[in-house]
Amino acid sequence: NPADVPGLPEGVADRLLSEGIEELYPPQAEAVDAGVTTGESVVASVPTASGKTLVAELAMLSAVKRGGKALYIVPLRALASEKKSEFERWEELGFTVGVSTGNYESSGEWLASRDIIVATSEKVDSLVRNDAPWIDQLTCVVADEVHLVDDRNRGPTLEVTLAKLRRINPGLQVVALSATVGNADEIAAWLDAALVDSDWRPIDLRTGVHYGNAITFADGSQREVKVEGKRQTPALVDDALAGDADHGQGSSLVFVNSRRNAEAAAKRLGDVTSNHLTGEERGELNDLADEIEGVSDTETSRDLARAVRKGAAFHHAGLAAEHRALVEDAFRARLVKCVCATPTLAAGVNTPSRRVIVRDWQRYDGEFGGMKPLDVLEVHQMMGRAGRPGLDPYGEAVLLAKDYDTRDELFERYVWAEPEAVRSKLAAEPALRTHLLATIASGFAHTRSGLLDFLDRTLYATQTDDPDYLAGKADTVLDYLERNDFLTREREDGDVRLKATGLGHTVSRLYLDPMSAAEIVDGLAWADENEREMRRRLDGSASTAEAAGASEREEPSGFRTASEMVADTDSGDGDGDEGEGDGEAYESDRTYPTPLGLYHLVSRTPDMYELYLKSGDRERYTEECYEREAELLGRTPSEYSDTQFESWLSALKTARLLEDWANEVDEDRITDRYGVGPGDIRGKVETATWLLGATERIAGDRGFDAVAVREAKKRVEHGVRDELLDLAGVRNVGRKRARRLYEAGIETRADLREADKPVVLGALRGRRKTAESILENVGRQDPSMDDVAADESTREAVD
């Protein structure tokens, strides 16, 4: 009973009882017995949906009661806001909650006043690097989905961050929540924590494989699900919706291996779900579909709306966040009957379903060069989404087999298999590069032996049988960091003294991969050199001696004079299929470096996820590359050095996407042209904005010209051309509205403060609320639109 839990603040037990939590689930009770509410560290390795979040809440609330502060680390940004709203119900009892997302390189001082803080591991890492003043007040840290330390990209950050937090505060309570994994005991040993290892679930989970006309479950029982000329997935979705006499309709969650497949499957499954809708549901689904179309005017948006009208939906990382939230809510409300998702949905977001269908258990893996089976852990997490406590009699999770042998293989591989052990990925060089520099820059280590000492506190160290391996790797990385001017090394009494340089400190605080920073420094130096050279030539003042000096340095291969360059860029729109009026022709603003050059520079850093080249792209971007070579800030690699040339081109593809965005090309056209989703555009734009902000800082520090960088950054941030920058920065305006206002003669914020209201309203298509809030945001004294007559306001819009 919650009332018997020691250490809880007053009111918590009552509140839980009022939510229907009358008894702790067995793993929760075990965690309490292990001291999770009295300050003890605990690793809880339990299945999805078995109440891990409550364990964390009990720990955090009791820690705050003892006079401390708690931090909840989430693996994904989308989860940060979800968790925050979950925790906000404790504000009633006087606890304050804050979420730290958004930009790196801030110390989030306002969070000092919060009892409970939610943040991603990258954000926490960044807060530590920027000396957030409240970090040393933390007494309790929760690591959600701690099994993700195994993740090649993000795992090391969580691992190092936990090590740092424990170093800052040796008495820190760590509560680590994990899916059921093969070696939870090792994680517990690493964190000096008690272990709760359980496979208890609040609702029965039946797992099995569908083959022929039946599902065979792990216990040998079968359920007939006839295919009758359909494919397996529609048959299973149909069967769940038909339900049974006692429990009625059940929804399905279908996991597939790509976004495209998710969209295609949702389209097909709509024909199944639409047979199971009531008239009332159709009405609600139509409203929802309209709302979805209202979010953005894109192909994805329309496809999603079309599926939703029929009671099905897709869900993947290419969707806009608003779309994802609408789909999740409607699925939880049982309005949408079937969601086809990529595995990202399995990680975290709480969307239980009567039936889970794992349609694809293989996925294309670029590094592997072919289809690769998913990890057991991943498939188990998908399966764990089956069954809604209190709503379903049980959950069913089904894999699909086309033949007898595959059926046996799937039982062996997934149904009966134990999940893999979690292995630290810290020794991977990109991870070490970033984290060793940050560890030194933020003062966790001042010498080589101090650094190795620190590394000794990581999971990696507890898992390796070759302690010298990590030391060897660390030395390689230190060589690299020294060579690129991020740190200095000095021999000192049998040890080596390590000191971050100014650049090293900046890079660590900006949260850049040092390799990105090195690329940026080179690109800026290239631009600087090129510009001087251009000026020398234009001035015609280059003396023979200087010219000789200049040519000693390797001359940029693509070098041309400024006027040649501008002439080139005038016709630089390599895209013949576009009409005029799309705002597409490349403008020769005479700045150097050009926005494209800068976008290409940041796009080729390891901090920007690559856009892959699709068929035809190689030719297309090779051509563009030569057309616009003079703008690129570095030497184009030889076409014969295959991988380098290929990444140079895919960076160009990304850069062209960003350039289109900054030239006000429609979102829809961009998604089409680059084969990405609207969510990807936002992602790229956000990353580019961050990297260009960092570039601006580095340019300033190193004495390079930062004006062009700032301009290129602002344009991509707001997605507008130069002339709209002032307007687009006003909250609620955005790129499209800024353009319409501009065309109505309102060119600046000052204009907006003075403009005739009917003109403003007309440019905003008669939306009064929007107009008022915009006028308010720009600081107009009388933002009200009440005095504008209805016919006046629609005048322009009708035109």
Ligand code: ADP
């Ligand atoms: P996890 O974090 O393990 O995936 P959640 O914490 O999201 O699982 O819990 C799933 C659901 O179970 C939530 O809706 C939660 O309110 C509910 N729940 C948690 N603990 C209890 C309990 N002891 N009794 C009843 N319901 C509970």
